[in-house]
Amino acid sequence: MKRVKITAVRQTVYRDLMAQYENPIEHACDMQVGQTWVSVDGCRPEGLCESAWESMCEFVQALARGEGNFYNGWMRNPMSAMISCNDGFRPMSFYLEAMAE
Numbered sequence: 001m002k003r004v005k006i007t008a009v010r011q012t013v014y015r016d017l018m019a020q021y022e023n024p025i026e027h028a029c030d031m032q033v034g035q036t037w038v039s040v041d042g043c044r045p046e047g048l049c050e051s052a053w054e055s056m057c058e059f060v061q062a063l064a065r066g067e068g069n070f071y072n073g074w075m076r077n078p079m080s081a082m083i084s085c086n087d088g089f090r091p092m093s094f095y096l097e098a099m100a101e
Helices: 015-021 050-064
Strands: 003-011 036-040 080-084 092-098
Touching: 003 050, 050 080, 050 092
Parallel strands: none
Antiparallel strands: 003 036, 003 092, 080 092
């Protein structure tokens, strides 16, 4: 199995939706753009949000098995994927890439 690097690359915040629908929450998301993690053997790295992991785990595990080319050429690097977490108020986008051995 390969190691997969996970990088938080962008977060979008929908303040209007938060004001309309969300109960006030402190520390709803503690991840920061630029933060990185490494998945070993397709496992969730320590410190990575569990909800974000649920959104990306199938892609990370496939990359760890050496699979790629998702959706027939979606990514320039076939051994990568761009995945967003499922937070509807402040989704974070993550770049996943298989690491060289």
